[in-house]
Amino acid sequence: MSENTDALPEGGAAFLDQAGWAGCTIDPIPGDASFRRYFRLTGERGGAMLMHAPPPHEDPQPFLDVARWLSAKGARAPQIYADDRASGWVLIEDFGNDRMRDWLDHNPQGEAGAYTAAIDALVPLHRIEAGPFAPYDWPTYRREVNLLTEWYAPAMGLEVDAEGFVEAWQNALGPLLARQGKGVTVLRDYHAENIMLLGPASDGSGEQGLIDFQDALAGHPAYDLVSLLQDARRDVSIELEAQMLERYQSHGLANEHFDADYALLGAQRNAKIVGIFTRLYKRDGKQRYLALVPRVWEAMERDLKHPALAPVARWFDANIPDDLRHQLGGTIA
Structure with a gap:
């Protein structure tokens, strides 16, 4: 035994x-x-x-x-x-203890190398057809963004136009869904807490291992980029985000709609995460997630400035009071 x-x-x-x-x-x-x-x-x-x-x-x-x-x-x-x-x-297999997020806490000089390796790890997956996974379709996107109106809005004591929220997202995501086609394999939680550093490189550029991918879908290639570069759990500077997006585009995988699609999926994912973190607190009593909401909200605010998000931005302007928006989502009771 x-x-x-x-x-x-x-x-x-x-x-x-x-x-x-x-x-x-x-x-x-x-x-x-x-x-x-x-x-x-x-x-x-x-x-x-x-x-x-x-x-x-x-x-x-x-x-x-x-x-x-x-x-x-x-x-x-x-x-x-x-x-x-x-x-x-x-x-x-045991990938060891060097989770990218923890490793970077002690080795900040390796940030560019680690993120470059993480970008490059996505490229081979984005060059081939998606795996035999369910599609990241409109019903899935809709169900995810609805977490904001189902959990965050009530927690803030807000009565919002839930139907208008869905309509705004449908208008915004319609063009993206048409461009997405069959898509690529989307790991869905591809960020610094789910990447293990396996290689010996002191600059973080060594081999990386993947974990927590069981919810993979066939979707848009920008989604995992958003997961990585608009990380809910770790600050990623705007400068590093831009540098890594340029790195990805240098592989010839992006098209003229890339910036719009990245912003669309950034806002979609961040709206979902605000709802999820609120649920983890209100339903499950996990208070530590509240501290992460301002970071997520700030990233979503940046995404909403893109013209492709105009219908969704108008909904937020009409339904989330200005003072709460300036507080990056407000304090959840």
């Missing part, structure tokens, strides 16, 4: 024994925003990461499917060593 098996949910020790990891040391890793839990394993076979995605709250199959597809296409997803979908157990 494995050491520290009392740290595992029921069935974990048996899964490890069957996978050939009996006798390993188990160290739980703190989690936060989902039912998934992670455990670091150390034993005679080296190191590995154990993920528990317990049904019915979680299903590890999407993670398994996306990880295997990414690996087949040359992207650096963790290897899958063993899995038991029915019980929610997955044994994967």
Whole structure:
């Protein structure tokens, strides 16, 4: 049997024994925003990461499917060593401790190198057809932006025109959806907390590993750029954002609509995140997310200045009071 098996949910020790990891040391890793839990394993076979995605709250199959597809296409997803979908157990490669966000906190001089590597990692995925994933379509975009009117507006004591909000977004996103076509693989949460630095380069430009991609869809290539460069959890300067967008465009993947589409998806994603962070606080009692809202709101305000967002900008002007807008979204009660 494995050491520290009392740290595992029921069935974990048996899964490890069957996978050939009996006798390993188990160290739980703190989690936060989902039912998934992670455990670091150390034993005679080296190191590995154990993920528990317990049904019915979680299903590890999407993670398994996306990880295997990414690996087949040359992207650096963790290897899958063993899995038991029915019980929610997955044994994967351990990418170590150098999460990009944490590494940059201690190595700010490596910021340009790390972000350049993150931009370049997207390029091969954007040169090929999207994986066999559901489309990032209008119903999905609509459901996501509605989180702002469903959670943020009530939390602020605002009565807003919810139907007008949907109509404004439909008008704004219509041209983008027509241009999106079949799209590319969109990882959806591609940012500094979900990128692991695997290489030895002191400037952050080494190999990078991908995690938390189980919600991948087939969508617009600008979406993951927004995730990375308008990061809800880490300050990315306007100068670095512009530099990295120029880097991406240098690969010949952008067209004349790139700036508009980037702003559209920036505002869409940031509206969604404001709603999600409000929900995490109001429903789940996770207060720490409130401190992130001003950063997200500020990025959304910049996006709304683009002419492509005119219908949405008019809605915000009519429904979110000026004093709250100047407070970058106000203080959620």
